[in-house]
Amino acid sequence: MSEPVIRALDLSIGWGxxxxxxxxxxxxxxxxxxxxxxxSGCGKSTMMRYLVGLELPLSGKVLYADGSEAKLGRGHxxxxxxxxxxxxxxxxxxxxxxxLPLTSWTELPVEAIDAIVEAKLRLVGLxxxxxxxxxxxxxxxxxxxxxxRAMALEPELIFLDEPSAGLDPVSAAELDDLIISLNEQLxxxxxxxxxxxxxxxxxxxxxxxxxxxxxxxxxxxDPRELRDHSDDxxxxxxxxxxxxxxx
Amino acid sequence: xxxxxxPLATESGEPSFRIEHEAEARGTRLVLHGRFTFAQATPLWxxxxxxxxxxxxxxxxxxxxxxxxxxxxxxxxxLAHFRAEVYRRGGRAEFVDASASVQEIVHLYRADQAVxxxxxxxxQSAIEQIGQASMSIVLEAQLMLAFLGQLxxxxxxxxxxxxxxxxxxxxxxxxxxxxxAVPIVLLINFLVxxxxxxxxxxxxxxxxxxxxxxxxxxxSITRELGPLMTAIVVCGRSGAAFAAELGSMxxxxxxxALRTMGLGPMRYLVFPRLLALMLVMPLLSILADAMGLLxxxxxxxxxxxxxxxxxxxxxxxxxxxxxxxxxxxxSVLFAAAIALIACQQGLATEGGAExxxxxxxxxxxxxxxxxxxxxxxxxxxxxxxxK
Numbered sequence: 001m002s003e004p005v006i007r008a009l010d011l012s013i014g015w016g017x018x019x020x021x022x023x024x025x026x027x028x029x030x031x032x033x034x035x036x037x038x039x040s041g042c043g044k045s046t047m048m049r050y051l052v053g054l055e056l057p058l059s060g061k062v063l064y065a066d067g068s069e070a071k072l073g074r075g076h077x078x079x080x081x082x083x084x085x086x087x088x089x090x091x092x093x094x095x096x097x098x099x100l101p102l103t104s105w106t107e108l109p110v111e112a113i114d115a116i117v118e119a120k121l122r123l124v125g126l127x128x129x130x131x132x133x134x135x136x137x138x139x140x141x142x143x144x145x146x147x148x149r150a151m152a153l154e155p156e157l158i159f160l161d162e163p164s165a166g167l168d169p170v171s172a173a174e175l176d177d178l179i180i181s182l183n184e185q186l187x188x189x190x191x192x193x194x195x196x197x198x199x200x201x202x203x204x205x206x207x208x209x210x211x212x213x214x215x216x217x218x219x220x221x222d223p224r225e226l227r228d229h230s231d232d233x234x235x236x237x238x239x240x241x242x243x244x245x246x247x
Numbered sequence: 248x249x250x251x252x253x254p255l256a257t258e259s260g261e262p263s264f265r266i267e268h269e270a271e272a273r274g275t276r277l278v279l280h281g282r283f284t285f286a287q288a289t290p291l292w293x294x295x296x297x298x299x300x301x302x303x304x305x306x307x308x309x310x311x312x313x314x315x316x317x318x319x320x321x322x323x324x325x326l327a328h329f330r331a332e333v334y335r336r337g338g339r340a341e342f343v344d345a346s347a348s349v350q351e352i353v354h355l356y357r358a359d360q361a362v363x364x365x366x367x368x369x370x371q372s373a374i375e376q377i378g379q380a381s382m383s384i385v386l387e388a389q390l391m392l393a394f395l396g397q398l399x400x401x402x403x404x405x406x407x408x409x410x411x412x413x414x415x416x417x418x419x420x421x422x423x424x425x426x427x428a429v430p431i432v433l434l435i436n437f438l439v440x441x442x443x444x445x446x447x448x449x450x451x452x453x454x455x456x457x458x459x460x461x462x463x464x465x466x467s468i469t470r471e472l473g474p475l476m477t478a479i480v481v482c483g484r485s486g487a488a489f490a491a492e493l494g495s496m497x498x499x500x501x502x503x504a505l506r507t508m509g510l511g512p513m514r515y516l517v518f519p520r521l522l523a524l525m526l527v528m529p530l531l532s533i534l535a536d537a538m539g540l541l542x543x544x545x546x547x548x549x550x551x552x553x554x555x556x557x558x559x560x561x562x563x564x565x566x567x568x569x570x571x572x573x574x575x576x577x578s579v580l581f582a583a584a585i586a587l588i589a590c591q592q593g594l595a596t597e598g599g600a601e602x603x604x605x606x607x608x609x610x611x612x613x614x615x616x617x618x619x620x621x622x623x624x625x626x627x628x629x630x631x632x633x634k
Contacts, residue, residue: 049503052507054503054506054507072506072507072509073509073511074404074411074509074510074511074514075509076509077507077508077509079507080507081503081504081507083500083503083504084500085499085500087499087500087501087503087504088501088504089496089501089504089505090495090496090499090501100508100510101508101509104508104509104510105509146504149504149508
């Protein structure tokens, strides 16, 4: 049985006086492709920020496999993160972006770092772009480069925020294939925030669906199972791309 | 049954819609004829407003669409608004007898559904606005204090682990904030020295004390104006650039990305900028002092008939080493204020491009105020300690 790599315990999230999710409980297991989904404004991306420790919970906690609580500080990161826009540092080349975690947290010589950067960029299909600036890349390429950077330190866990948002269907499908390869061949645990149904059904192994109105998780499990067998009309509407029946 | 027709609206000179009033026992029937398009929004709006003004309280209205051949989205938006206004005045209004195609657009614009109440945003009173402004000042002060606290903690970390300092960004920042600023700093300080000497020359000539122009320029430039004018230029150039750069990084999630890589923004982004500015500002101030004195020299020679030897001899007598040093001490403090305020404002940015603009403006204004305050405090302090 897989070990949990993240446990959310009675986790409440939000900003200011607005609570987005109350007392959420879920676990993410090693080797999962775990999808956080839900309609716009339900707190999917915000949930990811709490899971990586960018925000401190309003109540409850997020625990990692080693028992530590999610709180970012200075030090070797426990995981890689790809943000929605890629968030590559605009003042650095693509190669320097991917090399940044390596130069910061390893004692490797420059040649070895260059070799790793090249390999990571090749892995995400961006071989030869080391010297380019992020502004010279397309949206899909930026996201791939961000995945390469997130994987630079060989993490066992990677977070992806809306990987297919704003991409053309071909780039989105290629990115899905990449995520599946990383999960199956490298054993990477993937936590992904998305509302792209094609992506969800193609790559997702387990999911939780967040709901803004009830401030809670309204479904959890295999996304295909939920699509076909959920009794909840909100879940069915989401997975079958139907307009809400609410006035 | 009384009835009258509203004036015809025209499109390219041709009438295309007409609204007739028919008074009925239970209210008013407005009979709509013709084509209602967005191209005629202006006459349609005027007509609807006119009708609205003439309505009685709680009047019931039927919008008879039998004769409406075509209604587009723009026109329907105005008709739906008219219906909602009638409801808000306590009356009732419904679209009736619409053709299937017109009924579709009525439905699309939710003009067949209950009219919701619109909460009017009440204007804030002066007291509320003053209270809100006061709270935002307190909040900003809290943010600045938190920033300074993080700065001290990170500084301790860098002292314990010097390798964690982001040396890579130091030289590029020194070039951008120092070398690139040299031309504008030189020009401005030369002109400041020149203008001051010109203004003084008239008065000094009256007393036959032309030579004192060197004393005046020497002391005021080295102690005050050289470092201060340089700081103002650097604030406009580098302070604004720091705030905008870090603000853009914040809204593009680059700062978050750094944090998830275990790299704190304080050590990685703030320190290189702070140190770069603290190193280049005294150098810029020395250049500024020199150019200010040269500006004074030009006036001394051309307007006061002094020789350069006389000017420099007088300068040597008037200006002490402390005058120059105190200016340089101030310039280091100015540099720290510019870098810290700009970085704090940049990292506090929220929202999108508008947030970056707001924080950049705030950074420049706050820094300018701080520069003047620091200058005043240290001028008094240096005088108090007898320097």
